[in-house]
Amino acid sequence: MQVRPLREEEKVIYAGMVRDAFVIPGNFVPDFVERLKVEDTRALIDDEGRIVSGLNILWNDIWFGQKKLHVVDITGVATPPENRRQGLLKQLLREVLRQEAANGYNISALYPFEFAFYRKFGYELASSSQHVKVKIPALAHFRSKTRGRWTQLVEDDWARFKTLYDKFCVGRFGRFDRDENFWRRNVLKAWEPGGPVPQNLYVWTDASGLDRAYVIYRHKNKDANGWERDMRIREMVWLDEAARHEIYAFIANHDSQAEKAVWNTEPGDEIYALLNNPREATIEYDSGYMLRLLNVEKALAERAWPVLGAGETAGFSLAVRDDVFEWNDGRTYRLEAKGEQVEVSSVAGTEHAGLSCDVRILAQFYAGYLSPFEAARLGKLEVSSETELAAAQRLFSPPGQPASFMNDHW
Ligand SMILES: CC(C)(COP(=O)(O)OP(=O)(O)OC[C@H]1O[C@@H](n2cnc3c(N)ncnc32)[C@H](O)[C@@H]1OP(=O)(O)O)[C@@H](O)C(=O)NCCC(=O)NCCS
Structure with missing residues (x-):
C-alpha cells in the first residue's frame, strides 16, 4: 500500500468514487475533474495500483481570534463500498495527517458525517451555529439612521465583499478564509439540486464612500405558488453597530416579499434583545466543524x-x-x-x-x-x-x- 497524490488520469476514478459516496445527482464528474488539482488529493493505492480510498485537501486558512492560521481542511473522504471496513481510510488519513504535521501544518479541520468516526483520529467538535428565523414585521422598528446607500452588486464585484469580510473576521473564531474561487462558487451563488442559482448581492456604503456592511440573500418559495416565502440570508457582515442597524432596516424593507428572514449566526449573537416581541423569532442550534491539533x-x-x-x-x-x-x-x-x-x-x-x-x-x-x-x-x-x-x-x-x-x- 502507498499514499500519494492522484495522477491526472486517475482524477476521473476518484470523481466517480466521490459521486457514489456522497450520492451526488446530475453530471457531477466532468466539472469536478476540471476543478480538481492533483496536488490537493491523497489516495491509498493497493499493490495492484488501484485506488482503494481517497480524500481531497483544501488549504484555506481559518480565523482563530486575531490571526488566521494554516489548516489542513479535509473533504471528499471516500472508500468504495467493496473496500469498506478494512481500515483503509484509517491508514490513509493517519498517514496524511502525519505527513502534513511533518510539513509544518499544526491543525486540521473537517465536517464529519459522524462525530464518533473522526474522534478516532483525534478530531473534536469545534463550533456550533444558531439558526435564526424572524418574522420580518418584527424588525419594523429598524429604520435607516445613518446616511449612506445600498447598492446591488454582481459576482465580479467579489473583491468588495472579500475586503469587508476579511475585516469582519479579525477577532472572530472559526471563520473560513475564502479565495476568489470559493467566493464565486460557494458564497455569491446558492446551490439547488438542479445547479447554481443567483443570490442578491447588496453592499451598504456610507456617505464618505466606505463600504461598511453587506447582505447576501435570496428568496425561497415555501409552496408552489409562492404565497409563503423566506428571505434566506447567506451572510450578513458589518464593521460597526451603526452599519449593523442599517442591515436590519434593509431586511425590514422586504416585508412585502417574504414572511420570515432566516440566517445562521454564532451562538451568543443575541436577536431576542433586539425585538419588541421576542416571540416573533425562534432560534435552533446545530453542531459545526471538527478540529484536530496535529x-x-x-x-x-x-x-x-x-x-x-x-x-x-x-x-x-x-x-x-x-x-x-x-x-x-x-x-x-x-x-x-x-x-x-x-x-x-x-x-x-x-x-x-x-x-x-x-x-x-x-x-x-x-x-x-x-x-x-x-x-x-x-x-x-x-x-x-x-x-x-x-x-x-x-x-x-x-x-x-x-x-x-x-x-x-x-
Ligand atoms: C466513511 C468511509 C470513508 C469509511 O471508510 P473505510 O475505509 O470503510 O473506513 P475504515 O475501515 O478505515 O474505518 C475506520 C474506523 O471507523 C469505523 N467505521 C467505518 N465505517 C464506519 C461508519 N460508517 N460509521 C461508523 N464507524 C465506521 C471502523 O470500524 C474503524 O474503526 P476502528 O478503527 O475502531 O476499527 C466510507 O464508508 C465512505 O466512503 N462512506 C461514504 C462517504 C462518506 O460518508 N465519507 C465521509 C464524509 S465526512
Missing part, C-alpha cells in the same frame, strides 16, 4: 492570545493525552503570557501539571468553542490548580470573546 506545541505557539496589561502575567501547565500521535502524548505544555509576549514550552511527563485533558478537549479550547471553566464543570478537564484553571480561562476564553462559528460548508 502538533500541540507548535499549534499553541502560533495561535493569537489575548494581550495582557503591561507587567501582567498569566500562565498554566497542561498535561495532554493523545492516543493517535505519540509526539503529543504524555507531555506537559507550559504557556506563559507576559504583557504582549507568550512563550510555549513542553516537557515529557505529566506529574507536575496544573491541568490535564485529552487532545480533543484542548482542540475545543483552541477553537474558542468550549472554555476551560466549562470543560472543568463538565468533567472534561482535570484540575489540580485552581489558579492555573483561572489563567487558562483568561487566555483561551477571555470575557466578550465571540463564540466559534463557521459560516461555510465544504
Whole structure:
C-alpha cells in the first residue's frame, strides 16, 4: 500500500468514487475533474495500483481570534463500498495527517458525517451555529439612521465583499478564509439540486464612500405558488453597530416579499434583545466543524492570545493525552503570557501539571468553542490548580470573546 497524490488520469476514478459516496445527482464528474488539482488529493493505492480510498485537501486558512492560521481542511473522504471496513481510510488519513504535521501544518479541520468516526483520529467538535428565523414585521422598528446607500452588486464585484469580510473576521473564531474561487462558487451563488442559482448581492456604503456592511440573500418559495416565502440570508457582515442597524432596516424593507428572514449566526449573537416581541423569532442550534491539533506545541505557539496589561502575567501547565500521535502524548505544555509576549514550552511527563485533558478537549479550547471553566464543570478537564484553571480561562476564553462559528460548508 502507498499514499500519494492522484495522477491526472486517475482524477476521473476518484470523481466517480466521490459521486457514489456522497450520492451526488446530475453530471457531477466532468466539472469536478476540471476543478480538481492533483496536488490537493491523497489516495491509498493497493499493490495492484488501484485506488482503494481517497480524500481531497483544501488549504484555506481559518480565523482563530486575531490571526488566521494554516489548516489542513479535509473533504471528499471516500472508500468504495467493496473496500469498506478494512481500515483503509484509517491508514490513509493517519498517514496524511502525519505527513502534513511533518510539513509544518499544526491543525486540521473537517465536517464529519459522524462525530464518533473522526474522534478516532483525534478530531473534536469545534463550533456550533444558531439558526435564526424572524418574522420580518418584527424588525419594523429598524429604520435607516445613518446616511449612506445600498447598492446591488454582481459576482465580479467579489473583491468588495472579500475586503469587508476579511475585516469582519479579525477577532472572530472559526471563520473560513475564502479565495476568489470559493467566493464565486460557494458564497455569491446558492446551490439547488438542479445547479447554481443567483443570490442578491447588496453592499451598504456610507456617505464618505466606505463600504461598511453587506447582505447576501435570496428568496425561497415555501409552496408552489409562492404565497409563503423566506428571505434566506447567506451572510450578513458589518464593521460597526451603526452599519449593523442599517442591515436590519434593509431586511425590514422586504416585508412585502417574504414572511420570515432566516440566517445562521454564532451562538451568543443575541436577536431576542433586539425585538419588541421576542416571540416573533425562534432560534435552533446545530453542531459545526471538527478540529484536530496535529502538533500541540507548535499549534499553541502560533495561535493569537489575548494581550495582557503591561507587567501582567498569566500562565498554566497542561498535561495532554493523545492516543493517535505519540509526539503529543504524555507531555506537559507550559504557556506563559507576559504583557504582549507568550512563550510555549513542553516537557515529557505529566506529574507536575496544573491541568490535564485529552487532545480533543484542548482542540475545543483552541477553537474558542468550549472554555476551560466549562470543560472543568463538565468533567472534561482535570484540575489540580485552581489558579492555573483561572489563567487558562483568561487566555483561551477571555470575557466578550465571540463564540466559534463557521459560516461555510465544504
Ligand atoms: C466513511 C468511509 C470513508 C469509511 O471508510 P473505510 O475505509 O470503510 O473506513 P475504515 O475501515 O478505515 O474505518 C475506520 C474506523 O471507523 C469505523 N467505521 C467505518 N465505517 C464506519 C461508519 N460508517 N460509521 C461508523 N464507524 C465506521 C471502523 O470500524 C474503524 O474503526 P476502528 O478503527 O475502531 O476499527 C466510507 O464508508 C465512505 O466512503 N462512506 C461514504 C462517504 C462518506 O460518508 N465519507 C465521509 C464524509 S465526512
